[in-house]
Amino acid sequence: MKFGPANQITFVRAVLVAGLAVYLKQPATPTAASRIVIIAIVAALLDGLDGWVARRTRTVSAFGSRFDMETDAALILVLAILAWQYGKAGPWVLLSGLLRYIFVAAGGLRPWMRAPLASTLRGKIVCVVQIVALIVAMAPTIAPPASSLVAAVGLLALCYSFFVDTLRLWRRTQ
Numbered sequence: 001m002k003f004g005p006a007n008q009i010t011f012v013r014a015v016l017v018a019g020l021a022v023y024l025k026q027p028a029t030p031t032a033a034s035r036i037v038i039i040a041i042v043a044a045l046l047d048g049l050d051g052w053v054a055r056r057t058r059t060v061s062a063f064g065s066r067f068d069m070e071t072d073a074a075l076i077l078v079l080a081i082l083a084w085q086y087g088k089a090g091p092w093v094l095l096s097g098l099l100r101y102i103f104v105a106a107g108g109l110r111p112w113m114r115a116p117l118a119s120t121l122r123g124k125i126v127c128v129v130q131i132v133a134l135i136v137a138m139a140p141t142i143a144p145p146a147s148s149l150v151a152a153v154g155l156l157a158l159c160y161s162f163f164v165d166t167l168r169l170w171r172r173t174q
Helices: 005-025 030-056 062-085 091-109 121-138 146-172
Strands: none
Touching: 005 030, 005 062, 030 062, 030 121, 062 091, 062 121, 062 146, 091 121, 091 146, 121 146
């Protein structure tokens, strides 16, 4: 397998997510929050670029799609933890970052949950909404309860999307 330009962009995103994870051990300051927002915005913008590059260079692959999805999930998890640590939202915001991993774990309990899901526009939009919501919530100028409300809207959209996907998989068993 060739590690093409789109996967290289996704790799840069993964490195940015790792860079964000460094802030999990740092004191919550407005300067740190500003840096988190900037790094997360760059990662989000690159997320829009990697798929476009893959299609443009005809290097779309199952690996690349999975790499992209797992990088998105890691970004959401790190941002959710940071939003909680920074007091931008309550511990419930962690569900934003854990839903992907709960969904995967459910596949261990219910084999029908392991069936492949086609990529959907809804899924892509909700992913962007969730990431943007957490970035906005982390902005130093956005304080609770506004930051909590923004994070909650993102989580509700994500819950809806996972519900629809779970229902789609379940209906295939009927």
